[in-house]
Amino acid sequence: xxxxxxxxxxxxxxxxxxxxxxxxxxxxxxxxxxxxxxxxxxxxxxxxxxxxxxxxxxxxxxxxxxxxxxxxxxxxxxxxxxxxxxxxxxxxxxxxxxxxxxxxxxxxxxxxxxxxxxxxxxxxxxxxxxxxxxxxxxxxxxxxxxxxxxxxxxxxxxxxxxxxxxxxxxxxxxxxxxxxxxxxxxxxxxxxxxxxxxxxxxxxxxxxxxxxxxxxxxxxxxxxxxxxxxxxxxxxxxxxxxxxxxxxxxxxxxxxxxxxxxxxxxxxxxxxxxxxxxxxxxxxxxxxxxxxxxxxxxxxxxxxxxxxxxxxxxxxxxxxxxxxxxxxxxxxxxxxxxxxxxxxxxxxxxxxxxxxxxxxxxxxxxxxxxxxxxxxxxxxxxxxxxxxxxxxxxxxxxxxxxxxxxxxxxxxxxxxxxxxxxxxxxxxxxxxxxxxxxx
Amino acid sequence: xxxxxxxxxxxxxxxxxxxxxxxxxxxxxxxxxxxxxxxxxxxxxxxxxxxxxxxxxxxxxxxxxxxxxxxxxxxxxxxxxxxxxxxxxxxxxxxxxxxxxxxxxxxxxxxxxxxxxxxxxxxxxxxxxxxxxxxxxxxxxxxxxxxxxxxxxxxxxxxxxxxxxxxxxxxxxxxxxxxxxxxxxxxxxxxxxxxxxxxxxxxxxxxxxxxxxxxxxxxxxxxxxxxxxxxxxxxxxxxxxxxxxxxxxxxxxxxxxxxxxxxxxxxxxxxxxxxxxxxxxxxxxxxxxxxxxxxxxxxxxxxxxxxxxxxxxxxxxxxxxxxxxxxxxxxxxxxxxxxxxxxxxxxxxxxxxxxxxxxxxxxxxxxxxxxxxxxxxxxxxxxxxxxxxxxxxxxxxxxxxxxxxxxxxxxxxxxxxxxxxxxxxxxxxxxxxxxxxxx
Numbered sequence: 001x002x003x004x005x006x007x008x009x010x011x012x013x014x015x016x017x018x019x020x021x022x023x024x025x026x027x028x029x030x031x032x033x034x035x036x037x038x039x040x041x042x043x044x045x046x047x048x049x050x051x052x053x054x055x056x057x058x059x060x061x062x063x064x065x066x067x068x069x070x071x072x073x074x075x076x077x078x079x080x081x082x083x084x085x086x087x088x089x090x091x092x093x094x095x096x097x098x099x100x101x102x103x104x105x106x107x108x109x110x111x112x113x114x115x116x117x118x119x120x121x122x123x124x125x126x127x128x129x130x131x132x133x134x135x136x137x138x139x140x141x142x143x144x145x146x147x148x149x150x151x152x153x154x155x156x157x158x159x160x161x162x163x164x165x166x167x168x169x170x171x172x173x174x175x176x177x178x179x180x181x182x183x184x185x186x187x188x189x190x191x192x193x194x195x196x197x198x199x200x201x202x203x204x205x206x207x208x209x210x211x212x213x214x215x216x217x218x219x220x221x222x223x224x225x226x227x228x229x230x231x232x233x234x235x236x237x238x239x240x241x242x243x244x245x246x247x248x249x250x251x252x253x254x255x256x257x258x259x260x261x262x263x264x265x266x267x268x269x270x271x272x273x274x275x276x277x278x279x280x281x282x283x284x285x286x287x288x289x290x291x292x293x294x295x296x297x298x299x300x301x302x303x304x305x306x307x308x309x310x311x312x313x314x315x316x317x318x319x320x321x322x323x324x325x326x327x328x329x330x331x332x333x334x335x336x337x338x339x340x341x342x343x344x345x346x347x348x349x350x351x352x353x354x355x356x357x358x359x360x361x362x363x364x365x366x367x368x369x370x371x372x373x374x375x376x377x378x379x380x381x382x383x384x385x386x387x388x389x390x391x392x393x394x395x396x397x398x399x400x401x402x403x404x405x406x407x408x409x410x411x412x413x414x415x416x417x418x419x420x421x422x423x424x425x426x427x428x429x430x431x432x433x434x435x436x437x438x439x
Numbered sequence: 440x441x442x443x444x445x446x447x448x449x450x451x452x453x454x455x456x457x458x459x460x461x462x463x464x465x466x467x468x469x470x471x472x473x474x475x476x477x478x479x480x481x482x483x484x485x486x487x488x489x490x491x492x493x494x495x496x497x498x499x500x501x502x503x504x505x506x507x508x509x510x511x512x513x514x515x516x517x518x519x520x521x522x523x524x525x526x527x528x529x530x531x532x533x534x535x536x537x538x539x540x541x542x543x544x545x546x547x548x549x550x551x552x553x554x555x556x557x558x559x560x561x562x563x564x565x566x567x568x569x570x571x572x573x574x575x576x577x578x579x580x581x582x583x584x585x586x587x588x589x590x591x592x593x594x595x596x597x598x599x600x601x602x603x604x605x606x607x608x609x610x611x612x613x614x615x616x617x618x619x620x621x622x623x624x625x626x627x628x629x630x631x632x633x634x635x636x637x638x639x640x641x642x643x644x645x646x647x648x649x650x651x652x653x654x655x656x657x658x659x660x661x662x663x664x665x666x667x668x669x670x671x672x673x674x675x676x677x678x679x680x681x682x683x684x685x686x687x688x689x690x691x692x693x694x695x696x697x698x699x700x701x702x703x704x705x706x707x708x709x710x711x712x713x714x715x716x717x718x719x720x721x722x723x724x725x726x727x728x729x730x731x732x733x734x735x736x737x738x739x740x741x742x743x744x745x746x747x748x749x750x751x752x753x754x755x756x757x758x759x760x761x762x763x764x765x766x767x768x769x770x771x772x773x774x775x776x777x778x779x780x781x782x783x784x785x786x787x788x789x790x791x792x793x794x795x796x797x798x799x800x801x802x803x804x805x806x807x808x809x810x811x812x813x814x815x816x817x818x819x820x821x822x823x824x825x826x827x828x829x830x831x832x833x834x835x836x837x838x839x840x841x842x843x844x845x846x847x848x849x850x851x852x853x854x855x856x857x858x859x860x861x862x863x864x865x866x867x868x869x870x871x872x873x874x875x876x877x878x
Contacts, residue, residue, distance in 0.1 A: 135614060135615055136613060136614050136615050141698060161696045161697060162632075163630075163632075163639070163693055163694060163696065166630060166632075166638075166639045167630055167639075167693070167694055169694070169697075169698055169701075170698065170701055171610070171611070171698040171699050171701055172610070172611035172612055172613055172701065172705070173611055174575055174611055174799060175574060175575050175614070176574055176575050176663075176799070176800045176801070176802050176805070177663055177798075177799050177800055179663065186664040186798055188797035188798050189666075189796060189797060189798075190796065190797050191602075191605060191606055191738065191796075193601075193602075193605075199605075199735065200602070200605050200606075200738065201738070202738045202739070202740055202796070224615075224616055224618065224707065225625040225706075227628075248797070251797070254602055254606070255602060255606055255608070256697070256698075256699075257600050257602065258600060258608075258695070258699070259580060259608055259609065259610040259699040259700065260610050260695075260697070260698040260699020260700070261698065261699070262608075262609055262610055262611065263793070263794070263796065263797040263799065264797075266611065266797065266799040267664075267797040267798045267799055268663065268798070296638065299630065299639065299640070299641045300641070301641055354702070355702070357628060357629065357630075357641070357702065358627035358628060358629050358687070358690065358702040358703075358705065358706040359616075359625055359627050359628075359706045359707070360613060360615070360616050360702065360705040360706055361615045361616055362615070363615050366615070
């Protein structure tokens with residue numbers, strides 16, 4: 001991996017942007033995630049970088065000379081921020097991304113002489129936009145805990161398919177309905193056939209669920225017919241974001257055989273507004289998931305020393321629920337579950353290499369998501385299907401309410417962050433959505 | 440449906456373009472399919488319309504005044520042909536598409552005073568391009584004969600899933616790897632695990648197959664959270680094209696559970712260069728598939744009198760194979776199978792309405808494909824998996840060769856056309872591809 005841990009992750013760095021130094025902020029100077037925003041009165045959507053409670057207007061700062069000392073690659077990367085999506089930036093190289101990151105740090109660091117040339121917009125004055133034109137969206141299924149928990153509901157004695165430990169299982173998702181965090185989630189209608197009924201009916205989904213996932217964007221792509229070697233895959237990932245893969249379980253149960261999930265997923269998928277770069281996550285890289293004794297090793301094209309040593313990411317995740325009653329009473333959101341991206345059976349690099357192993361071309365801005373991030377404990381189940389065992393064990397909320405699945409008005413909030421001794425905590429922002437009734 | 444059968448399908452119409460009047464041409468003046476082309480020396484890709492052996496350069500003809508008498512809608516539609524894809528034209532309305540069609544006919548008809556203003560490019564001098572920027576690609580599974588034939592290979596007593604007669608089964612495909620007819624088809628590598636082996640291996644696919652499909656493009660789309668009523672769906676289809684959904688059956692068999700086909704399909708999908716408009720197909724509309732006695736009727740949102748009366752399309756299809764030996768010997772391609780789009784259990788309109796029934800947004804240029812078009816007879820099986828019963832009954836070729844699945848150097852050619860008494864035959868062009876070895 002081309003990472004510059006010491007250079008851009010010095011935990012002692014502070015910024016002259018006060019909000020970046022507040023304990024617990026998602027966006028210290030060590031993070032610098034990319035997004036797209038617009039401001040009232042200004043039509044144009046443009047690329048921004050989060051710093052504390054502010055957004056760096058990248059192109060305006062470039063125009064003001066904030067990155068001038070940083071050289072050609074940073075200039076090219078800043079120029080790629082001129083449009084309404086991150087795609088042109090993603091289509092450059094890790095070296096470009098890194099150069100712009102260093103230029104941003106140099107301009108934002110406490111005492112920087114470039115301070116006056118940085119154009120900031122308060123987050124409070126900005127409206128975030130979908131940051132990427134997503135060509136294709138692929139959803140994986142890479143938590144063995146999730147696959148086992150879900151499999152047990154259907155096949156108690158044989159929860160995992162024989163292919164699971166050999167293939168990062170995934171399927172093509174729907175790109176058109178990937179939306180920005182905060183977009184209302186209309187309860188979908190769909191065909192369902194509960195076991196108690198003889199014939200299917202077309203009704204609003206009764207088993208609406210969320211799925212806590214971590215997404216990652218292809219930066220550098222590959223041509224059709226070529227594939228990405230495992231030791232190159234990681235460097236081609238531009239960055240990570242939180243994903244909520246909303247799911248209609250009743251629709252899924254009736255439709256999914258033999259070709260997999262379709263309308264149970266494609267009504268909406270939410271992503272957080274900020275893409276945390278792969279480079280920013282470098283200090284939190286850890287070994288890939290340790291396979292249990294007796295588990296097969298991955299085939300050679302999906303295995304490497306580098307992947308075993310640094311393929312994982314220690315990223316903590318949380319899911320909170322706020323019901324309409326809780327909102328009215330002014331109560332705090334309830335923590336439904338916690339998780340960690342390190343529990344994935346396959347690494348992001350393995351997913352990308354597998355995806356391209358047949359010659360399928362990945363394009364800059366293509367989104368891949370991990371699948372539900374569930375861990376080994378009951379507290380770390382990443383969707384209500386698992387948490388409530390398909391409704392058999394409802395969740396008791398502090399105010400006396402119960403939930404088997406999501407009800408209209410419920411708000412889901414995904415959050416994620418990385419922290420460890422000797423590094424600065426960096427966060428992924430929030431991915432939220434409120435369920436609104438079917439029409 | 441907004442169709443103008445009499446106005447634009449008068450079979451007696453001839454064109455001053457001689458090639459359009461040749462018996463058996465795919466592209467008489469009653470067809471006028473859209474594509475994108477470029478010419479040597481000219482960088483720009485631009486929209487063209489096939490007429491005989493010529494291509495109308497739409498924008499150049501507009502600039503020369505060829506469509507001037509036709510009014511505002513035709514002018515707007517012609518202006519939408521200025522870019523390198525059909526998407527802007529597709530994003531207009533059926534009324535716009537129809538106006539441009541009428542303007543083209545008026546300029547191309549024998550005796551037209553506009554003749555001198557039409558800019559033609561011989562097909563022989565043009566290179567065709569992928570005509571559409573495909574946002575999302577969805578593949579259905581709507582031939583009950585195909586589903587039954589394939590199902591029997593795995594479950595002889597119970598070939599069809601319980602949902603089949605209630606849902607137009609489909610799955611999300613990969614948009615990035617949809618390519619133009621003629622693009623070489625590199626044999627994909629993939630994980631396979633034949634029953635005779637204990638562990639999977641990563642090898643070039645040994646069971647490479649084609650699938651004869653008919654695709655259709657969304658024109659007018661729908662917003663996220665809305666759905667397309669069945670009686671509006673058909674009018675939102677811009678047009679149809681031939682699709683070859685190349686498939687690696689050994690990869691598919693090992694990977695597809697539980698989330699469906701993924702890398703077995705995403706290595707490449709070929710489409711023909713010409714998009715035949717829905718309006719051009721109007722004379723060939725027929726009643727939807729007649730369900731067998733005892734089959735359930737579709738749920739109300741998937742059923743309408745209009746769909747029952749005119750939902751089908753009588754479109755004949757053929758598949759030819761040319762092996763390297765046949766090519767060297769100067770032999771003609773061998774007809775592997777024939778088919779007809781009328782044998783689909785679900786209509787294109789039902790597929791579109793189902794797709795959007797959960798609120799999933801369809802965008803102009805989104806591609807939907809029918810799934811393998813197989814009919815009730817042995818001659819009308821649309822893929823080698825069915826034809827050879829997974830290799831158990833190889834095809835005997837006239838030169839003594841046999842085929843269970845595709846071999847390197849094999850060329851597949853899909854063709855399709857509509858014809859009937861009292862109408863002019865119109866064709867869909869060719870969708871071809873040559874298998875090249877894995878690296």
